[in-house]
Amino acid sequence: MSASSFTRSASALLGGGVSAGPPSLSRPGENSGAEETLLSRVSSRRQVDSQSVQRRLRDEAVEQLMQRFTPKIICLCFVGLFGIAVASFALVIVFWRAFFAALAYGSLPCDQPMLRYYMIFSILIGRISEQLSAKASRYMQVRGMSTRSVWVSTTLTSLIPGWITMMWGYTLIQGSSTCRTTNPHLFFDTRTYVYFQIAASLAYLLLGIPLILFAHRFLLAIRSLNSGEGVRGCAAMIKDLPKIPSDSPELQDPEDGSIMECSICLVSFSSLTVVRTPCKHYFCEPCLTKWCKANVTCPLCKSLVADPGPLSADSSEEV
Numbered sequence: 069m070s071a072s073s074f075t076r077s078a079s080a081l082l083g084g085g086v087s088a089g090p091p092s093l094s095r096p097g098e099n100s101g102a103e104e105t106l107l108s109r110v111s112s113r114r115q116v117d118s119q120s121v122q123r124r125l126r127d128e129a130v131e132q133l134m135q136r137f138t139p140k141i142i143c144l145c146f147v148g149l150f151g152i153a154v155a156s157f158a159l160v161i162v163f164w165r166a167f168f169a170a171l172a173y174g175s176l177p178c179d180q181p182m183l184r185y186y187m188i189f190s191i192l193i194g195r196i197s198e199q200l201s202a203k204a205s206r207y208m209q210v211r212g213m214s215t216r217s218v219w220v221s222t223t224l225t226s227l228i229p230g231w232i233t234m235m236w237g238y239t240l241i242q243g244s245s246t247c248r249t250t251n252p253h254l255f256f257d258t259r260t261y262v263y264f265q266i267a268a269s270l271a272y273l274l275l276g277i278p279l280i281l282f283a284h285r286f287l288l289a290i291r292s293l294n295s296g297e298g299v300r301g302c303a304a305m306i307k308d309l310p311k312i313p314s315d316s317p318e319l320q321d322p323e324d325g326s327i328m329e330c331s332i333c334l335v336s337f338s339s340l341t342v343v344r345t346p347c348k349h350y351f352c353e354p355c356l357t358k359w360c361k362a363n364v365t366c367p368l369c370k371s372l373v374a375d376p377g378p379l380s381a382d383s384s385e386e387v
């Protein structure tokens with residue numbers, strides 16, 4: 069790449085020496101084997117150039133996204149995983165205590181006799197709602213409904229039966245006046261489980277909201293990256309770069325004399341407004357302006373295209 073840029077800059081400095089063209093191509097028909105080799109070499113070199121630019125466009129966008137979000141993603145993942153681990157561990161203990169209490173002390177008197185069946189009922193409802201939501205999701209997928217409506221319906225079919233069961237458990241516990249003294253194990257262990265279920269479901273809902281907000285911000289950031297907002301680049305300076313007329317010898321490939329193309333949009337320079345970077349690389353003006361909204365270096369060789377200067381000057385010079 070440096071060799072080709074050197075050749076091009078050299079040709080530019082020599083004032084269009086390339087317009088004379090390489091001798092082998094000026095006489096078609098002659099020496100066609102060498103001509104083909106040259107053509108294939110030129111086209112493969114250009115392919116390498118444009119591939120490296122395209123790769124850089126992708127890498128740069130991903131890198132900016134990661135820079136903006138990596139600390140937050142790591143923090144969120146750590147807090148989330150820790151919370152889930154602690155809650156799962158607590159849930160297992162609370163569940164088995166209540167289950168064991170229902171089995172062992174179910175025969176002792178309780179003024180809310182249904183309380184002894186709460187755990188069994190809760191497990192059954194869990195299984196039924198799981199199957200219901202799987203059936204609903206399969207049914208909606210078969211009918212070609214959107215991913216979002218499938219997600220909403222499966223979430224609802226899996227959550228609503230659980231919430232109804234929890235509310236039933238809550239009313240049993242609130243409606244009891246003597247069970248806590250006549251059957252304390254059943255009463256307190258089931259109460260702990262019901263309260264835990266309610267707290268976990270609320271946390272699930274409350275955690276869902278920040279997650280949705282974060283996803284929204286992430287999408288906005290992708291959009292602003294595409295439009296170049298919020299990142300300081302040198303787009304404002306592109307208009308000051310020298311414009312090269314499309315028939316200029318500078319835009320001809322020094323090796324085969326053909327007109328080069330923009331390595332960002334891959335369109336031939338013959339139909340574009342072309343600018344030259346200080347590193348003597350050529351791009352069409354719209355492509356380089358878009359690239360420079362979030363960058364200051366040449367997409368091809370990473371030399372500085374223009375210094376955007378202090379932040380205050382940048383805002384006044386917005387394109």
Ligand SMILES: [Zn+2]
Pocket residue numbers: 330331332333334335351352353354355356
């Ligand atoms: Zn272009």
Ligand SMILES: [Zn+2]
Pocket residue numbers: 345347348349366367368369370371
């Ligand atoms: Zn360059």
